[in-house]
Amino acid sequence: MLDIxxxxxxxxxxxxxxxxxxxFHYANCSNMVRRKRREFESLSYALEQKxxxxxxxxxxxxxxxxxxxxxxNSMEE
Amino acid sequence: xxxxxxxxxxxxxxxxxxxxxxxxNKINTLSDLTRDKQAVKTQYDYLVRRKADLEAELAEKEKLxxxxxxxxxxxxxKTASEMRIDEDSEDERVSNLLLSxxxxxxxxxxxxxxxMDVLKMDxxxxxxxxGFIDSELSxxxxxxxxxxxx
Numbered sequence: 665m666l667d668i669x670x671x672x673x674x675x676x677x678x679x680x681x682x683x684x685x686x687x688f689h690y691a692n693c694s695n696m697v698r699r700k701r702r703e704f705e706s707l708s709y710a711l712e713q714k715x716x717x718x719x720x721x722x723x724x725x726x727x728x729x730x731x732x733x734x735x736x737n738s739m740e741e
Numbered sequence: 742x743x744x745x746x747x748x749x750x751x752x753x754x755x756x757x758x759x760x761x762x763x764x765x766n767k768i769n770t771l772s773d774l775t776r777d778k779q780a781v782k783t784q785y786d787y788l789v790r791r792k793a794d795l796e797a798e799l800a801e802k803e804k805l806x807x808x809x810x811x812x813x814x815x816x817x818x819k820t821a822s823e824m825r826i827d828e829d830s831e832d833e834r835v836s837n838l839l840l841s842x843x844x845x846x847x848x849x850x851x852x853x854x855x856x857m858d859v860l861k862m863d864x865x866x867x868x869x870x871x872g873f874i875d876s877e878l879s880x881x882x883x884x885x886x887x888x889x890x891x
Contacts (some may be wrong), residue, residue: 718788725795
């Protein structure tokens with residue numbers, strides 16, 4: 665049978681291992697969140713650029729359509 | 742004996758609680774990011790669809806306008822720019838030149854064009870090879886007549 669000091673030491677070591685596991689889990693999760701956030705930011709930046717371009721193109725197309733509409737109306741009158 | 746056991750029990754509880762809160766925090770952050778990403782993607786998809794719709798609408802209206810213009814003006818001959826003559830290849834220009842000079846007939850022109858693919862040669866060389874023009878004319882056209890427009 666283990667004596668009291670050895671048993672206490674084992675318990676304290678177990679506690680330290682648990683704390684280490686918490687630290688490891690925290691570091692893992694933080695890394696994953698940071699990586700995902702970076703991915704999202706780069707994707708978001710690229711998409712926002714494309715969205716800006718698309719908005720310009722949509723406005724241009726709308727203006728072209730309005731112009732063609734005007735021409736059609738003037739031809740039909 | 743009891744105190745280390747209590748300390749260990751407290752540590753186990755704290756560990757479990759920490760694990761749970763860390764995991765929950767991670768899941769919440771990731772779902773927030775996914776939601777934001779989805780929102781940006783939805784906006785992008787909407788704009789792509791809108792652009793496609795507008796392009797289709799514009800094409801349709803342009804077609805309508807063209808139909809209206811031709812119905813009011815009647816049939817007309819296309820201008821050179823509409824026919825993209827300026828963008829024609831050198832072969833095309835040689836072909837037009839030889840036809841306009843009367844050196845080859847339309848049938849011969851077609852024959853040369855067909856043979857060009859087989860012989861893998863340009864229009865002038867093919868017509869020379871088939872004997873529709875002589876080498877003198879070929880040289881003249883090469884030197885004087887046909888210069889790519891820049």
